[in-house]
Amino acid sequence: MTRPYRFYAAEISYFSAKVRPALRYKGVHFLELLPDYRNVILPRTGLAFIPIVITPEDETWQDTSEILDALERRVPTPPLYPTTPVQRLAAYLIELYADEFMLLPAMHYRWSFPESVAKARADFASASEEPAGAVRFAERMQGTLPFLGVTPATVPAVEAHLADLLAGLSAHFAVHPYLLGDRMSLADCALMGPLYAHLYLDAVPGRLLRETAPAVCRWIERMNHPDPEAPGTWLADDALAPTLPPILSLIGGDAIPLILDGVRAFEAWADEQPAGTDELPRGVGGHPTTLRGVPVQRFISAYTPWMVQRPLAVHDGLDAGGRSAVDRAFAGTGCDALWAHVPRHRVGKRGFKLVLERS
Numbered sequence: 134m135t136r137p138y139r140f141y142a143a144e145i146s147y148f149s150a151k152v153r154p155a156l157r158y159k160g161v162h163f164l165e166l167l168p169d170y171r172n173v174i175l176p177r178t179g180l181a182f183i184p185i186v187i188t189p190e191d192e193t194w195q196d197t198s199e200i201l202d203a204l205e206r207r208v209p210t211p212p213l214y215p216t217t218p219v220q221r222l223a224a225y226l227i228e229l230y231a232d233e234f235m236l237l238p239a240m241h242y243r244w245s246f247p248e249s250v251a252k253a254r255a256d257f258a259s260a261s262e263e264p265a266g267a268v269r270f271a272e273r274m275q276g277t278l279p280f281l282g283v284t285p286a287t288v289p290a291v292e293a294h295l296a297d298l299l300a301g302l303s304a305h306f307a308v309h310p311y312l313l314g315d316r317m318s319l320a321d322c323a324l325m326g327p328l329y330a331h332l333y334l335d336a337v338p339g340r341l342l343r344e345t346a347p348a349v350c351r352w353i354e355r356m357n358h359p360d361p362e363a364p365g366t367w368l369a370d371d372a373l374a375p376t377l378p379p380i381l382s383l384i385g386g387d388a389i390p391l392i393l394d395g396v397r398a399f400e401a402w403a404d405e406q407p408a409g410t411d412e413l414p415r416g417v418g419g420h421p422t423t424l425r426g427v428p429v430q431r432f433i434s435a436y437t438p439w440m441v442q443r444p445l446a447v448h449d450g451l452d453a454g455g456r457s458a459v460d461r462a463f464a465g466t467g468c469d470a471l472w473a474h475v476p477r478h479r480v481g482k483r484g485f486k487l488v489l490e491r492s
């Protein structure tokens with residue numbers, strides 16, 4: 134028997150929830166282990182992030198986008214990445230939205246309500262060999278709310294966004310088991326981060342989901358228990374279900390403007406950096422944006438531009454036919470503002486660290 138993949142993860146970790154369904158769906162032999170920062174994660178990556186994957190050949194994979202890319206290359210069947218233009222771009226767009234924007238409702242519903250906070254702290258402590266350290270970590274996470282843009286002024290917009298998303302997903306999952314049809318994709322995996330690890334498992338939003346969005350709860354359970362041999366395909370002819378454009382409009386209306394404001398602020402910062410700056414800190418200051426007309430002040434993430442490059446690379450790789458199919462499919466959703474954006478700077482990686490790549 135081959136050695137198993139080793140998946141260092143946690144049940145209530147956002148990004149662990151993105152990778153777990155993929156490992157199960159691909160049918161790979163893996164062990165899920167509690168995070169060992171001191172002996173495994175820090176020495177191998179230099180970062181205190183979960184999840185990481187160690188392959189049977191002892192390679193280390195870090196960053197869920199790169200983990201899923203690498204897994205797809207190693208184990209192409211069953212596939213998670215559509216190869217047709219519209220569905221492929223939709224999958225990368227939803228990944229960007231899930232990873233970057235959905236942090237707002239996910240972090241709000243975990244850290245703004247005493248009942249959620251108490252459960253999350255206890256969950257962190259149970260999964261850690263150092264309960265006191267886990268509580269300090271929980272306090273640090275709670276402290277990030279204002280930097281993400283979650284404040285008393287923005288909470289109504291954040292909650293309204295989630296209510297609209299749950300309504301859109303409920304309508305979609307009433308007809309289709311997964312976002313792109315009858316099989317899961319990168320898009321479903323990414324949405325599991327906020328929807329399973331935070332909103333389904335946390336105390337206050339867990340009730341909200343069970344009371345208002347049972348079809349979303351069933352999708353969560355389906356995602357966590359996939360059958361690699363189940364038949365099923367994405368919709369034929371690169372189609373999107375008629376229930377998907379309302380969700381894309383929610384992404385294009387609320388998330389893309391906020392994400393692009395962050396990217397522009399990063400670029401303005403990068404313009405001013407002296408030659409020789411390359412390794413990037415996590416945050417490079419603050420910037421103003423809006424959510425549903427409400428002013429928001431957020432930290433400028435150096436990671437967001439790296440994530441934005443992924444759907445942009447898919448769009449750049451399309452031929453003329455692919456572009457016109459994409460134009461038709463996303464017309465009126467607001468998502469096209471993303472691929473209209475031409476970055477002035479590239480963010481790359483050296484090892485696991487983000488670097489500013491000078492052209």
Ligand SMILES: N[C@@H](CCC(=O)N[C@@H](CS)C(=O)NCC(=O)O)C(=O)O
Nearest residue numbers: 146147148149181182183196197198
């Ligand atoms: N972009 C990374 C993000 C990983 C991440 O933020 N993981 C969280 C847990 S879900 C974490 O370890 N956070 C620690 C911290 O923010 O210091 C990925 O996709 O893997």
